[in-house]
Structures are given as C-alpha cells and as structure tokens.
Amino acid sequence: MQPKPSIVHLPVYQPGKPVEDVKRELGLSEVIKLASNENPYGASPKAKEAIAREIENTSIYPDGAAVQLTAALARRYGVKPEQIIFGAGSDEIILMITRAFLSPGDETIMAESTFPQYKHNAQIENAVIIEVPLKEGTHDLFSMLHKVTDKTKIIWVCNPNNPTGTIVTADELEWFLSKVPASVMVVLDEAYCEYIEDPSFPDGLEVLKKYPNVITLRTFSKIYGLASLRIGYAIGRPELIRSINQVREPFNTSRFGQAAALAALEDQSFIDSCRRANLEGLRTLRAAFDRLGLESFPAYGNFIMVDVRRPAMEVFDELLRKGVIVRAGHRGYPNHIRITVGNPEQNGKVIAALESVLQEAKV
Numbered sequence: 001m002q003p004k005p006s007i008v009h010l011p012v013y014q015p016g017k018p019v020e021d022v023k024r025e026l027g028l029s030e031v032i033k034l035a036s037n038e039n040p041y042g043a044s045p046k047a048k049e050a051i052a053r054e055i056e057n058t059s060i061y062p063d064g065a066a067v068q069l070t071a072a073l074a075r076r077y078g079v080k081p082e083q084i085i086f087g088a089g090s091d092e093i094i095l096m097i098t099r100a101f102l103s104p105g106d107e108t109i110m111a112e113s114t115f116p117q118y119k120h121n122a123q124i125e126n127a128v129i130i131e132v133p134l135k136e137g138t139h140d141l142f143s144m145l146h147k148v149t150d151k152t153k154i155i156w157v158c159n160p161n162n163p164t165g166t167i168v169t170a171d172e173l174e175w176f177l178s179k180v181p182a183s184v185m186v187v188l189d190e191a192y193c194e195y196i197e198d199p200s201f202p203d204g205l206e207v208l209k210k211y212p213n214v215i216t217l218r219t220f221s222k223i224y225g226l227a228s229l230r231i232g233y234a235i236g237r238p239e240l241i242r243s244i245n246q247v248r249e250p251f252n253t254s255r256f257g258q259a260a261a262l263a264a265l266e267d268q269s270f271i272d273s274c275r276r277a278n279l280e281g282l283r284t285l286r287a288a289f290d291r292l293g294l295e296s297f298p299a300y301g302n303f304i305m306v307d308v309r310r311p312a313m314e315v316f317d318e319l320l321r322k323g324v325i326v327r328a329g330h331r332g333y334p335n336h337i338r339i340t341v342g343n344p345e346q347n348g349k350v351i352a353a354l355e356s357v358l359q360e361a362k363v
Contacts, residue, residue, distance in 0.1 A: 006126040013116065017325050026321060033325040034340040034350055036227070037162070037192075037303045041277065041343065043225035043260065044270040050263035051229075054255050062255040069258045072265055073233065077205055082238040085245055086253050090191055090217040090232030095121050097187060097215070097234075099247045101153055102127040109147050110156040111139050113163065113332045115189060118156040127153070133332065137164040137297040137305070141176040148184060155180065158189040159204075160196070163330045163338045165299040170202035177211045185240070188216045191232075192301030194223040194271060195278055201300065205235065212237045220257070222302065223274050224264045231257035278302050281341035288351040292358060305330075305338045308358070312337050315357055322353040 087093040104126035204216030215236035221227040296306040312328035
C-alpha cells in the first residue's frame with residue numbers, strides 16, 4: 001500500500017524536547033523548557049476548577065458545536081455565533097482551511113520562515129507553495145502581493161510572526177489588504193495577540209469587518225495556558241466559516257477544553273497579570289542581550305529570537321546540557337535561537353546559561 005505522493009517526503013512536526021526526556025538522557029535533576037511558547041504561569045484557577053468539575057462527565061461526548069463557548073466568544077467580541085469555529089488548537093483550523101479551500105495546483109503564499117503548519121497542510125492538499133523571504137525578520141507584504149496570480153487561493157500572515165516575534169502594523173496590513181483581490185483568502189494568525197499592548201498592532205476583528213476575505217485565528221494555548229487541552233478558534237464571515245465547518249470532524253474539541261476555555265474567558269484579570277509579567281520578562285531578556293552584545297528581533301509575543309553569533313544548533317546542544325531547552329534550526333536563521341519568556345527565575349537561569357555558553361566558546 002502506498003501513501004498519496006504529496007506526503008511521501010513531508011517532515012514530521014518536531015515539538016520542543018520534553019523535559020523528562022532531557023533529564024533522563026543527560027542525567028539532570030532540574031530542567032527548564034523555554035521552547036514551546038507555553039505560559040509559565042499556567043492557567044486561570046477558574047479554568048482548573050472547571051476541568052475538575054468536568055471529570056464527572058468523562059464518559060459523555062462533548063458538544064460538537066461548542067454552543068456555550070461559541071456564544072461566550074460571540075458576546076465578548078461582538079460577532080455572530082455563526083462567525084466562529086473551534087478546532088483542536090489553531091493547528092486543526094489550519095488543516096480544515098486547507099482541506100476546504102485548496103485543490104491540487106492552487107497556489108498559496110506564505111513567509112519563508114513562519115509557522116510550519118501552513119506549508120505542511122498545503123502540501124498535503126498538493127497545492128503550489130509560494131514562499132517569500134522575510135525582510136528584517138518581518139513579513140515582506142510588498143513582495144507577497146506581487147506573487148499573487150489568478151491561481152492564488154490563500155495568503156498566510158502570522159502576526160506576530162513565529163519564530164521571529166515581529167509584527168505587521170495596522171497601516172501595513174491595511175495597505176496590503178486593500179490591494180489583495182477579494183477572491184483571495186487572507187488568514188491572519190493572531191495566536192499571540194493577547195500579549196500585545198503596542199497601539200500599532202492591528203486588531204484582526206476590526207479588519208475582518210472591512211475585508212470579507214479575511215479569517216483570523218486565535219487560541220487558548222498561549223496566554224490562556226490551556227495548551228494541553230488543544231482548543232483554538234477562527235472568526236470570519238459566516239459563509240467562510242460554514243465551508244470550514246463542512247470538513248470539521250465531529251466532537252473535535254473536548255469537554256475539558258470547552259469548559260476550561262469558557263471559565264478562562266471569565267478571568268481576564270489573570271490574563272492581564274500574565275501580559276504584564278510577560279512584558280517585564282521581555283525587558284529582562286532584552287537588557288541581558290544588550291549587555292552580552294547580542295542582537296534580537298523586536299519581540300511582541302511571549303518569545304524572542306536572538307542572534308547568538310554561532311551555529312544555533314551548537315548553542316542549543318550546549319544549553320541543553322545545562323538544563324535549558326530552547327528552539328533552534330529555523331530556516332534562514334542558522335545563528336538564531338528562539339527563547340520563550342519564562343517566569344523571573346526561569347529567565348534568570350536561561351540568561352546565566354547562555355552567558356556561560358558564550359564565555360566557554362571564547363576560551
């Protein structure tokens with residue numbers, strides 16, 4: 001039996017290395033993971049309480065349409081329930097979008113170094129991938145626009161971009177969308193938007209009011225701290241959401257995920273505290289990089305990408321031996337590592353470990 005040709009050479013997604021694996025492999029008793037952009041402060045206590053209550057319903061299928069959670073989000077964002085769809089993380093939303101809208105030979109445009117699941121899922125559908133290099137770590141919207149043809153179906157804009165952490169501003173996005181043909185879908189991935197206070201950052205919900213070809217992706221995995229429960233969502237025009245819903249698997253989000261997300265929405269004070277702590281963590285890391293003479297990209301999410309002036313995989317391995325897990329190996333950035341913002345103790349440890357690695361390299 002042979003698989004479909006479009007998947008034969010696809011790489012398998014590699015998540016951040018698990019803490020327990022590193023402890024076992026290297027004989028370490030203490031390891032910190034700053035590789036997967038998880039919230040170091042966990043989830044809201046209200047979300048944890050909601051998860052505990054759901055244990056009584058473990059044998060019962062979840063609400064396939066996530067009616068309560070959909071209604072709560074609709075109220076919060078001032079949209080109609082039929083404009084929202086949920087997935088097992090925003091990853092599954094990406095899968096559903098490509099399944100619903102891409103046919104073999106269709107073209108899809110994305111940045112060269114961005115969230116890999118756009119390319120992965122488009123390849124499965126045998127679409128033509130058009131990749132545009134970043135410009136100073138940021139989406140080159142001008143060049144992306146000039147790649148649009150009559151075969152273009154979807155453009156992906158990750159904002160803030162993963163892995164570089166940079167943003168496309170509201171003015172830049174407005175210029176771009178005003179010139180993209182209405183027949184081309186623009187997916188605006190805003191997984192980290194709740195971390196941002198910069199007034200130049202565009203609000204995808206406002207954007208889609210003006211541009212019916214825009215869909216925005218968001219998630220409960222990042223600032224809400226529910227990564228293990230796999231619950232993300234998309235908001236767009238009802239006709240687009242309906243098409244995506246037609247390929248959604250039944251019961252694709254769990255009772256635990258829905259209950260936790262609903263409770264987490266009601267605890268915005270927890271989210272505010274996480275945002276403030278993250279901004280302080282970014283300041284701490286930037287100050288350390290300045291002291292060490294390292295350049296980093298402007299960071300707007302809960303991670304920062306820094307040029308360590310050495311092969312990144314070497315630095316990754318050396319940090320690993322010191323009990324610190326980061327990310328390296330990003331396409332086009334052989335000397336950069338991506339570090340998730342941790343709590344104050346974790347930030348102090350990664351700074352000390354990185355400084356030690358860099359000093360050892362000079363000896």
